[in-house]
Amino acid sequence: MSSLKFEYRDNGIILKTLTPASAERVLMFYKKNSNSFDAYETAKPEGFYTLGFQKRLIAAENESFLKGTQMRYFLFDERFPQDIIGSVSFFNIRRGDFEQCCIGYKIDEEYRHMGYGRRMLELALKIITVDYGIHRVEAYILPANTPSVRLAGQCGFEPEGIAKGYVRMHGEWTDHMRYVYISRYQ
Template structure:
C-alpha cells in the first residue's frame, strides 16, 4: 500500500488524505468556523483565495509531500455525513535509526467539546506507527496552549521537556512543551 493511501475509521470518524472532490465540504467548514476562542485558534479565516484550482494544487502538494516521505496530511471527516471537521498531519523529522515524526492537529472550533479531537488523534497515532512506520511521535505545543497539551495527555502522550526558544512565531522565538509517544 502506498503510504499516501492510508485511510482509517473510528466509531464516528474517517481519517484520510484530502481528495479534489472534497473542496466544497472543506471550504464550507472553514467558512463556518466561529470567531477565535483563544490565542491559538485562528477562528474565522479569509478563504477568498481558496478556489477549486487552488485546492486542487493543495491536494497535489499533499500527495507530493507524502510520496517524498516529508509530510502526511489527513482530513478528519464525520462518518455519519462526511462533514470535514479538521486536519491531522505528520512531519518526518528523521528516518534511518530514529523513525521520528511530529504530529499537528486541529479541529474546526464549531466541533469542539464533542471528543472528536481525542478520537481523531488517538486513531492517527495508530496510523503513524502501523502504516507510516514511525517509532516516535512528538507534539510541540506552546506552553500556554492548555487545550492542546490536555489533548496530548489524553491520548497517552507524555511530557518530556520544554524546548526554550524553539519556534519563531508571533514575532519572537517561543518556548514549546514537547510531548511524545513511542510505538509499542
C-alpha cells in the same frame, strides 16, 4: 511498513486524504476556524484563504504523502461524511535509525469537546506507528493551549521539556512545550 492507505475508518470516524477537488470544503474549514487556529499557528502565506492556494496546497501535500515525507488526514464523522471536523498531519518524517516525526492537529470549533480530537489522535497514532513503522512522535504545543496539552496527555504523550525560542509567531520567538509519544505497538 505497509503500503500507503488513503482512508481509515474506526469507531464512527473517517480519516482520509483529500484531493484538490475537495479544496472548497478545506477552504471553508480553514476560514470558519481562522480565529481560533491562527492564535496557535504561525502566520499564513499570502493567498492561503483562496481556493487556488488550497488546490495547490492539497496537491503538494498529496505529493509529499506519496513520497512518505508528510501526511495529512482530514477527519469526518460517518453520520455526516461531507463535513470536515478536523485534521491531523505528520511532518518532518525521518527514517532509518530515527523513525520519528512531528504531529499537528486541529478540530473545528463547532465539534470541540465531543470526543472527536481524542478519537482522531488515537487512530492517527495507531496508523503512523503500526502501518508506517514510526517509533517516536513529537508534538510542540504552546503552554497556553491548554485544550491541546490536555488532549496530548489523554492520548499518551508525555512532556519532555521546553523548546526555547522554537518558532516565530506573531512577530516573536515563542517557547513551546515538547511532548513525545513512543509507539506501544512495536
